[in-house]
Amino acid sequence: MIQLDRVTYTYPHAKLPSLYDISLKISESSFLAVVGPNGSGKSTLCALVAGFIPHHFHGTLQGQVIIDGRDTAATPLSKLVTPQVGFVFQNPFNQLSGAKLTVREEIAFGLENLGVPRSEMSQRVDRVLELFGLTELVHRSPYELSGGEMQRVALASVFVMEPRVLVLDEPTAQLDPWGTRQVFEAIRTLVQNKRVTVIMIEDKSEWIAAFADRLIALHEGRLVLDGSPRTVLTSSHLDEIGVGVSRYTQAARSTQSAGGWPRDLELPATLDQAVAGFKRARKFYEHLG
C-alpha cells in the first residue's frame, strides 16, 4: 500500500509549492491513472512516490509518503528503487543506459546489476521482449530505433526488473495504437497476476477508461477529482481545469439537449459506453415514432 499523508512540496528556489496538501491511499495491486493540465503537479507526484523527492530534489517536503510501511524520506534510495519501485521516464532517451550496444543487452542491463543468474536473466528478457513485440529488434542499437520503438525498449527495461510498484510518466505518448495496447495489456497482466501497483500519468482518456481502476485529476498542485475513470473523465470540471475530454464525451454532450443521449445515463468515455448509450437513445426515438 502507498499512502500520501498531507503532502506539500516546494522545489528548491521555487516560490510556490508544486503540490498542496495531498492525501491519497493507493491500494496494492491496483492501477491508478493521473491526469491534469501541464504544470499541475503530475510529474512531481510521481517523483515523490519513486523517492526522487526528497532524495534527488531537495526542496521543502511536508507530510509523509509511506510505501509498505516505510517513510520514503527516511529510507535510502537504494532500498526504494527497483526491485521496489520502477520508474519510466517521459522521454525514453533518458531511460537508456548509454552503455549497451543492442536492445537485448539494454533490457538485461538492470538484471546484470542485480546479479541475477544468467539462465534466469535470459528467460526474463525473452518474456518482456515478446510482451512488447521487440523480438525482431533484439540485435539493433537502442539508439537507431524510432521514437515509439525506443519507448517500448525503455518500458521493457523496467518491466523486466519486476518492481512491486511501477510509476509511469506518459509511457505511451509516442506509441501507435498497437504499441499502446501492448503497454496497457502488459500493465493489466502485472496488476492482476503479479500484484503490482501501477501509477501512470496518461492523457489518452479512451485507454484509461478501459484499463485503469481509478483516476485522479490534479490542478495547480491540488487533488481536485478522484473516482472511477468514467466519472472523472466525463466530469464537466475536468474541462474547466484544462484536461481534454474524449470525443465520445463531447459527442454525447453536444446531442444531450436534443435528447440524443439518455438523461439518466452517465456520459461515455469509451466506444462501448458511447455505442450503448446512443443505441438506447435511438430506440427511445423509434418507440416514440
Next chain:
Amino acid sequence: MNISVNDLHFSYPNGVEVLGGLSVEIGSGERLAIIGQNGAGKSTLVKHFNGLLKPARGAVNIGDRDTKNHSVAQLARCVGFLFQNPDEQIFKKRVFEEVAFGPDNLELSPEEIEKRVSTALAQVGLSDMRERHPYDLLPAQRKFVALASVLAMDTPILVLDEPTIGQDRYGLTRLGTLIDDLAQQGKTIIAISHDMDFCAEHFERFLVMKQGRIVMDGAKHQVFSHNELLAKAYIESPQMTRLALALELPGPVTTVNEFADVYAKTLRGC
C-alpha cells in the same frame, strides 16, 4: 512551393531499409497528415524535406531545389522543422535568443528580427516568457518555444513531427488554431501524428505509411472509409469514425460536428 519525392530509398548504415522506393507530390498550401505505425518511416521521410537526410537513391525536390545539392541551412529558408523532441533543437539560454537564432542567420535587420520573434512568441502564447531560460519552462512550453523558432523563419513549408505530444487542452486548442491560421495564409503544413482525432479536425489529406512504403494517399473521408486497410497498417480511425461505424450511421464521419449532424438526422428520421 511544391515538394516532389521520387523513388526515394533510404537505409541505415547497418543495412536496415527504412524507405523502399517512395514517391509523392505535395502541392503548395496543402495540409497533409502522415500517419502509420511506429517504425513505418514517417520521420525518416520528412527528414529528407529539409536535407537532414539525403536520398540513398531517388530524389527529393523542394520547389526547384534538389535536396542533394543544398545544405540544411539553405533548405531551412524553405522548410521549417519541428522535431518530435524539442530538446533536440533548443540550445540558447534565453527564449528570445532561441527564437531569434534563425532570423539572425538570415541577416535581417534588428527591427525585423524583433518583429518576427515577437509575432512568433505571441502565436504560441509565450510573449511573457521571452527572457526566461528555455529549460526553466515545462516540456510542453519548450515545444512551443521550438515551434516559435520555426515560425520566426516564415518558411512556406512547415513540418511538424508529433506536435500534439504532451500538450493539454489549452495547448491543443492553440496548436489547432495556429495550424488553421497558417493554412489560411497559404503555408504548406505537414504533420506526423498518432492523434487521429486532432488530425481529422485540422488536416485534409492523409498519407498512410507502412514498412517504408505508402499504402494509401487521399482525402480525409476517403482514407477513413477504408477500415480494413487502416487496420492492416495498425491505424485506429478517429473516435467519431469508429462510433458512426458501430452505430451503422451513413458516413463519412470523422469529427464531433460531423457526428452530431448525421446522428441528429437519423433521430429525426425515426
